[in-house]
Amino acid sequence: MNKKQQVIQLHLQDVSQRQISKEVDISRNTITKYIKAFEKSKAADVRNLPVTEDILSPPSYKKRAGVKRKMTEEIVERLRGFIQDNEWKRKNNMSKQQMKKIDMYEKLQEEGYDIGYTTVRNFVNTEERRAKEVYIRQRYSAAWEVEFDWGEVKLVIDGKQKSYSLAVFTLAYSNYRFALLYESETMICVQDAHTKLIDHLGFIPSVFTYDNMRTVVKSFVGTDRKITDGMINLS
Structure with a gap:
């Protein structure tokens, strides 16, 4: 003041x-x-004051001298390094630890690089399209492998919506599905679902494949997984 x-x-x-x-x-x-x-x-009386030309003319703004942002070779190599790190994490079951495009942009900003997010996003998209993996369909034998995973189902019962866990088995050869609803995802539910699957099929598949769910994997030691006692007992 x-x-x-x-x-x-x-x-x-x-x-x-x-x-x-x-x-x-x-x-x-x-x-x-x-x-x-x-x-x-x-x-x-401000109502009788004349209207000045300044008020009638459109507002003018001082043009800001922006800094031109360039995709330098140094930034290219840095971004390719991020992409390679993400690829390694995907192959080593660390997908959730991958860097998103916004993470790459913020990392470059922290390191002092003058680059825009759109430029980073477009470059990463181009690189990922160029190096896109080719998937070859595997051939399975009948009754050989079954995959297990949890899903979520929301049901309205007595006018109230409630979430349930869905234990889903998929036979790799036939793509046959077997599913059961549970109120939780405890080890008891896992064991019960496996027992009912085997009773339903009338045979035991040679290989059971699982995601890194908590009821199956107790911990990671490097790239090795430590299986829970419940799954060892089930095996």
Whole structure:
């Protein structure tokens, strides 16, 4: 707040000009001038004031001198390194730890590179399309392998919506599905689902394949998984 504003504020609080002079440290003549100008402006009818050309003209803005952002060779190599790290994580069952495009952008910003997010996103998309993996369909033998995973189902029962866990088995050869609903995903539920699957099929598949679910994998040691006691007992 400048001194003129201080004078007007104190004047509106009915402070004497002598006291204002002491507090603001300016002469009483200057204070009188400020107050008179303020009172005059209060008496003016702003509805009758002429409209100035400044108000009629469109607003103008000072053009900001932006910094041109370049995809340098150094940034290219850095981004390719991020992409290679993601590929390694996918192959080593660490998909959830991959860097997203926004993570790559923020990392480059932290390292002092002047680059826009759109430029990073477009480059990564191009690189990933170029290096897209080719998947070859595997040939399975009948009754050889079955895959197990949990899903989620929302059902409305008695007018209330509730979430249930869906234990799903898929036979790799025939793509045959067998599923059971449970209220939780405990080890007891896993064991019960396997027992009912075998009873339903009438045979035991040679290979059971699982995702890294908590009821199956206890912990990771490097790239090795430590299987839970419940699954070892089931085996």
